[in-house]
Amino acid sequence: MVYNPEDRVREDLGAEALGSQAGRASTRCEESIAAIATPPGHGGIGIIRVSGPAVKRVAYWVLGEEPEPRTARVYEFLDQNKSPIDQGLAIFFNNPHSYTGEDVLELHGHGSPAALDMLMTRILELGTVRLARPGEFTERAFLNGKLDLAQAESVADLIGSRTHAAARAAKKSLEGAFSKEITSFSKNLRELRVQIEAEIDFSDEPVGVLDDDKLRAGLDEAAEALESLLCRAKRGALLGGGAKVVLAGPANAGKSSLMNALLAEERSIVHNSPGTTRDVIESEIDIDGLLLRLTDTAGLRQSNDEVETEGVRRAGNAIRGADLVLLVLDDTNDGTNYHEWLKGVPSRKSTIVILNKCDITNRPYGVIPDFFGEVTVATSATKQLGLNSLLEAIKQQLGYSIMSNEEPFMARHRHLRALESAKVNLAHAAANAKDRRGIELVAEDVRIAQQALAEILGTVSNEELLGQIFSTFCIGK
Ligand SMILES: Nc1nc2c(ncn2[C@@H]2O[C@H](COP(=O)(O)OP(=O)(O)OP(=O)(O)O)[C@@H](O)[C@H]2O)c(=O)[nH]1
Ligand SMILES: [Mg+2]
Structure with a gap:
């Protein structure tokens, strides 16, 4: 078998972590969830959102039929005696073409707490639908691969933004601007690591793949790129948290x-x-x-x-x-x-x-x-x-004044911590690279730096972290 150092890099980071995410998705998303997605109180419109495998049954139950996907139509929302509770728009999004990646039904009724309550009760009577936890729709979008974790967080940041600049920055992160930067940096780090691993494996060969100068230059370049990323993320975090x-x-x-x-x-x-x-x-x-x-x-x-x-x-x-x-x-x-x-x-x-x-x-x-x-x-x-x-x-x-030229993306303190940790590991790598005998340590340092970046996007994450992130969302999002 021909050995390829890329395989090790891939094994370490991606496959296993992504596998565990898919596992979580399948066990968590068997249940259907529903919530009132509009704020409490009286308003022009009140929206109920349902997501999961029971959505089509809910549609038959409440609307009398399965609506045409992605088409807004006026319906009567029916109770168990088929008498109307309310009247409004219903939109059905068939999986995977929905926010959560599952079947989703949105019922846009009148913003009456009493009418919305009756409608929710009706939906929950089905038995296979339960009330959604805060942020659970977005969590499902993450688990089903619709958003990465940084994008999912920016949904909450956009909702919670209190200045125009913060809202714009959150929108940018939601579009993936921050994730793209992290992914591209992570890719460069990965390439560097592949070369380092190759160097370790072929160290007996007379001609090395990566000489000392190249290794140092690669690490310097990575450290510089990380510093600039960190600087922009700090400004984003400032915008978000004030x-x-x-x-x-x-x-x-x-x-x-x-x-x-x-x-x-x-x-x-x-x-x-x-x-x-x-x-x-x-x-x-x-x-x-x-x-x-x-x-x-x-x-x-x-x-x-x-x-x-x-x-x-x-x-x-x-x-x-x-501060x-x-x-x-x-x-x-x-x-x-x-x-x-x-x-x-x-x-x-x-x-x-x-x-x-x-x-x-x-x-x-x-x-x-x-x-x-x-x-x-x-x-x-x-x-x-x-x-x-x-x-x-x-x-x-506060480091805010240099912001004017570049539109910032929203970042959180969690991201800053991950970027800081990657920075420390790259600094270790640079120190270890001074002595050729330290090359295995260099590889390990770069691996840990990569791991920290993967945590930002959620390609490696744990239940506790996800719990912390999504519990701060509002219900219905
Ligand atoms: N001439 C002048 N007087 C000032 C100025 N700033 C505050 N003062 C006066 O200084 C006095 C104290 O002002 P405060 O703002 O209550 O001072 P403080 O630091 O909050 O005081 P404490 O709450 O007691 O610690 C008041 O009589 C103010 O009108 C200033 O810039 N010029
Ligand atoms: Mg005072």
Whole structure:
């Protein structure tokens, strides 16, 4: 038998994992499922969706016939005495030409909770149909190979998107833009691995397939491509999840005033006595499509007041959970010892120092270049000065400003973790490649990197992960 290193690469990653996915599909999808797909409450239209092998029976039961596939027609929706519960459009999608890849029936009735409830009861009376779990329609689409896992996740991201930019990015991922990038990168990695495996197997031969330079160049190229992918995915993740931006700092520095100025509303109470804010106050703003969860906190100071002390403790928690900390200092007094205040922010936390009340100190507002190595902006919350510079600095610190040229795709923290893990493994591979004797370790590192990418698309996945992902969907999707 002629040995082909491709076979090993294929064996390791694809076949087994895909097999297990198909297995899951066949055991899980024997049951038929139904759900109201429109949001709860009264509305113009209410849609019930049914998927699975019992769909044709449901159609006979409720409509009196099996409708023509993919054709919208008006029907009476019938109860067990054949009297109409409601009237509306019915559309039958025969498998595999449907969202889930199974037979699907959609009943578009009136958006009356009572009528929809009666119709659901009628469908469930069949006995072979049960209520769908959250995300189960999309899960079936994934299990039946209609979508990969990253695309399935983008369905939930699109539904949950709160800014135009997030919705556009999710749509792009749903179309497969992110998956395509991952697949293409994974393919290049696979080719590299085939060469490495060949090199290992033919290492006794006088002429190697892959010399040291080629191997290093291949790994460098892969690392570079991965870095760019990671960068775009980070921006996508930011679009999807938004960023938690915490205003923290000494009492009376103007944190609440700044929060209100950024929100253009009187959200937090402002007062000239220190210790005004006692709790953590959150509000959202959309900055060019980036959703910021602005968080105002209690001024950091020692206090004998129990409520204020609790507020300061909560401020500490907010700082630890922040994506970005805005350290607000009163330029009339705290600015000089900003280093002391910086100690209250965990190092490696992305931070912007704000010197507020610059209207009193007459400091020019805006970004202060080279302020002891910190990104620093001078503002006046009351006079609304320096706010645009601050917003720009926030976008930049969060890595959002470089986004304008490329349309981002939506990505999740799960994807970032997988890409980071692939990056670590490629770095290991590069280190092991320095010594020819480490070539088997290089092959293993590249294999693990490939595996991490496969997890993004769901070609390797486990029940727990799928459970986690689909349980966050809404019912009916
Ligand atoms: N002149 C001037 N006064 C300001 C500015 N920002 C805030 N102040 C005033 O400073 C005082 C404190 O403002 P707050 O916004 O309540 O300060 P804070 O940091 O939230 O205070 P605590 O909640 O007590 O920690 C108020 O009297 C504000 O009007 C500013 O930019 N310029
Ligand atoms: Mg305050």
